Amino acid sequence: MILNKKEIVEFQWTHSRSASYLIFALISLLYFYNFHVNDIWTPNESFYAEAVREMFESGNFVDIKYNYEPRYNKPPLTYWAIAASSAIFGLNEFGIRLPIVLMALGSIWLTYLLGKRMYGQSGGYYAMIIMALGLQLLAVKQYASPEVPLTYFFTLTMYWFYRGYEDRSTKYLILSYIALGLTVLTKGFPYIIVLGGIVGFYILLKNWGQWKQLWRDIVFLKLPLGILIIGVIGLSWVIFMYVKDGQEFWDIYYTETFGRALQKKSNGMKPFFYVGVLSWTIIPYSLTFFYSIVYWIMNRKESKKVLFPIAWITVMFVIFTVSKGKIPTYIIQAHPALALMIVPMFIGDKVPKLAIKTIHFIISALLISGMTYLIFELNLSLAFYLIPFTLVVVTILFILKKDGFRFSLILPFWTMFGFMIVFTSFLPRMEAFRAYDEIGRIVTENEQIDKNTPLLLDAWLIQNLPYYTERKNLRDFSPAMINEYAEGNETLALLPKDHLKEINFKHDVLWEGLIYSFASESQFFKFTVAVNQALKGNTEKFETYVLIHKP
Known part of the structure; x- marks a missing residue:
């Protein structure tokens, strides 16, 4: 490849560490911009924020509870990361989301290191920019849930495995097993199969036809040691909770891990579900990725340089396509591989x-x-x-x-x-119609309200209210049920204003305002449209609620 003088200047810039550091600094600024301005989102982020609040309240950081009931759905590492941050920066939106943003940036940096290791400095530079601005990662980069921690430890496992395998370094191989154990402690033991499948398929592809070398590579992996390390780190909490809580724990945990893949009802295998996800998940480079598939098919002789991302993407695509439970976020852990498939097209000798x-x-x-x-x-x-x-x-x-x-x-x-x-x-303006923290302050700062008095909800559970009100919330309490409860108890209730006429006891109205009338904000585009319409005067997607109290 022959470059003119101007291209040489550009080439040297993108090949410099300074360029990579500067771009990473700009990416970091973008990721931190307004990351803490919104109240805790519903539903999923609320589970983690409230569970951590209850950990601090009880002093028990092993038993995970949400709304004062056991929550066995996911392993504890995400909760612990949030708790560690909150212990330093406070139990607030900043402290809760900070470790998520940091691990998102860590995932980007690991992708840079992988690209640099595989393709040189410019390879790392391009891998980083593709990874950083992928649409789906941007959507979860500050959302306190396991997706980003999983992506971080997943990518860390891949990075350390690649270094250990290619350099024949036992140290990095052991580090990869530690990272895999932490991956399991983040999302569950099915990821042993996913990551193990990627490693196995990559070694098979690289040694195809060289069966003696394949066996030597398998021996080098030191699988008995790896299984021991993964088991001690990744399954320790599962074993502890099973011994402590027995079958009740296992039934829920199994359903949320293997059960999602094997038992969840679906409308068929949906073989093209993740093809659809790939079409947008790393926008603005999704179309470039699809072109890279064509490129590598046409240049099969050079495809050895992308065997690692090919194995990574293929195994994830097959496993999650066969799985009955399909969620778009499952593909985020493939983002580094998607970037690594694209990068050689940018820097090779046959650049299209x-x-x-x-x-x-x-x-x-x-x-x-x-x-x-x-x-x-x-x-x-x-x-x-x-x-x-x-x-x-x-x-x-x-x-x-x-x-x-x-x-x-x-x-x-x-x-x-x-x-x-x-x-x-635009994110700060959304808070005009998200009064959850205001409701929480009214409740927690009112000395007349006993801390043990639950909040009764005449509707579905608004998942972040246990966090903000710092008390148990009881859902689906009709006005008649609220009236019955109030006969002998202090009563705190949140209900639609239209239902207030059915309340037959004397009460004080502590707050009145609009609440989103859909049970979840996770359909974020839909929620954004509703907020924007409300800011323009159309509040049809919101309902007026009142917070009432009877001593």
């Missing part, structure tokens, strides 16, 4: 310049258009229009610049970066 420039221009143009519409639709400050304007100017210069191919490689990164700045700037 025209195809990549075309794909990246189309994606970037769509993102800039979407960003401009978003600024208008969300009624953001006119100053935000400078972002798409600047990107348009730079894109035009890129089109006119005949030797600007290397800039085209990162153009989707910058357009997605701008898009996220615009959207994340």
